[in-house]
Amino acid sequence: MAKYFDIDDILIEEEYVPVVFHKAANGVTIDPSAETNCVEQGSKVEVPFWLAQELHSRQAVSINLPACFNQKTRLEVQADAACVDLRSRCPYFYEFGCKLEPLVTDRTLGILLSTAFKIRYKETLTKVYTAAHITASKYLSFLTKEETNLYEAAHLSMAAFKKWRTGGPRFQRASILGRKRKDSSN
Amino acid sequence: MYGRKGYQLVKDFASGEKGQLKPFNSKLFDETVEECDQNHHLIQSLIRKMQQEGLDVQNNRNADHYGALVHHLSLIRNKRCLMAYVYNRVEIVRDLAWRVGLELLDLPSEIQEKLTTLEKEYFKNHSVAIKTYMGKVGIELNVDMVPPKDPYIKVRVLDDIDEGIVLGDKVTNFSRHSMHFVKRTDAEPYISRGQMEELTG
Numbered sequence: 001m002a003k004y005f006d007i008d009d010i011l012i013e014e015e016y017v018p019v020v021f022h023k024a025a026n027g028v029t030i031d032p033s034a035e036t037n038c039v040e041q042g043s044k045v046e047v048p049f050w051l052a053q054e055l056h057s058r059q060a061v062s063i064n065l066p067a068c069f070n071q072k073t074r075l076e077v078q079a080d081a082a083c084v085d086l087r088s089r090c091p092y093f094y095e096f097g098c099k100l101e102p103l104v105t106d107r108t109l110g111i112l113l114s115t116a117f118k119i120r121y122k123e124t125l126t127k128v129y130t131a132a133h134i135t136a137s138k139y140l141s142f143l144t145k146e147e148t149n150l151y152e153a154a155h156l157s158m159a160a161f162k163k164w165r166t167g168g169p170r171f172q173r174a175s176i177l178g179r180k181r182k183d184s185s186n
Numbered sequence: 187m188y189g190r191k192g193y194q195l196v197k198d199f200a201s202g203e204k205g206q207l208k209p210f211n212s213k214l215f216d217e218t219v220e221e222c223d224q225n226h227h228l229i230q231s232l233i234r235k236m237q238q239e240g241l242d243v244q245n246n247r248n249a250d251h252y253g254a255l256v257h258h259l260s261l262i263r264n265k266r267c268l269m270a271y272v273y274n275r276v277e278i279v280r281d282l283a284w285r286v287g288l289e290l291l292d293l294p295s296e297i298q299e300k301l302t303t304l305e306k307e308y309f310k311n312h313s314v315a316i317k318t319y320m321g322k323v324g325i326e327l328n329v330d331m332v333p334p335k336d337p338y339i340k341v342r343v344l345d346d347i348d349e350g351i352v353l354g355d356k357v358t359n360f361s362r363h364s365m366h367f368v369k370r371t372d373a374e375p376y377i378s379r380g381q382m383e384e385l386t387g
Binding site: 004005006007008010011014023024025026027028030038039047048050051054055058060167 | 187188189193196197199200228231232247249250252253254255256257259260263266267269270273274386
């Protein structure tokens with residue numbers, strides 16, 4: 001429950017996973033292929049993770065791996081993890097994978113996540129310290145949400161370090177008010 | 187799909203810049219509540235059906251039970267989205283009080299417009315709580331955390347400020363772009379509201 005109010009956690013759990021129903025369920029419209037508003041036993045449906053997780057814990061469904069962890073992604077990660085566009089596959093690739101790992105039968109998921117992360121983390125840090133912010137923007141669009149947060153944290157600490165070295169006004173407009181409107185100074 | 191409206195509501199919050207308010211999305215908020223109501227009705231009708239068939243609602247695990255379960259989980263999910271939406275907004279409201287100023291009317295008008303009546307109420311109550319506490323301990327807790335090197339700083343006025351503000355002992359005319367040498371503590375609230383900037387060097 002620690003993350004009950006966590007916005008990212010809520011967004012992660014909205015990712016869809018394919019499940020197989022072991023029990024029938026009446027009066028629900030979650031199976032688009034069904035003619036009536038009920039789910040038959042053995043039907044394959046894509047449902048959000050929050051639903052799949054709870055149904056799984058009551059042995060009503062079994063969970064399969066979603067498309068973002070398929071063989072194609074694995075091969076690409078093996079080839080060169082740093083250049084794979086993970087965001088378009090799943091913006092929360094790692095956290096979603098971690099939530100999924102104990103619920104699926106596939107035991108290789110954890111290894112996939114950690115190898116991908118190790119290689120990409122190194123690459124991300126190198127990019128922050130070497131590339132200019134503008135040239136990195138193409139690379140940024142490949143990063144998942146978690147990696148973007150790391151990138152931004154590294155970027156901020158670099159900026160803070162530079163500011164500390166060169167000096168400048170310590171006290172500034174509260175960041176909570178948003179960026180300053182340009183027109184107010186004209 | 188169930189729980190969709192709640193997701194859209196949270197997504198709406200997340201699409202804003204981090205730590206900054208967007209106008210309260212009361213349309214989506216009401217739609218989410220409505221979706222909860224629909225789920226609730228469907229649970230009730232499924233349970234009623236089970237009761238009419240003379241089944242033990244507590245222990246029976248038939249298709250109706252799983253149908254009701256799906257609706258129940260969807261309702262819980264939407265509730266979580268609603269709670270998170272309100273909670274995360276309130277965190278920003280508290281931040282405003284700490285970092286910008288304890289008076290609601292001192293906040294920039296574009297921020298005030300984004301708050302709902304209840305959030306304004308919360309802001310006021312929170313400010314009162316902070317003030318009472320600061321009065322008791324006798325320390326101003328919302329000033330800059332780093333001790334100043336010099337009690338006076340040079341500032342430039344960025345925005346039109348109402349004339350006749352008394353800083354220290356004299357009345358000064360703070361017209362836009364004018365520069366002043368003022369006490370740091372006097373200038374701090376204006377800087378954090380973006381009406382002045384500190385000049386260095």
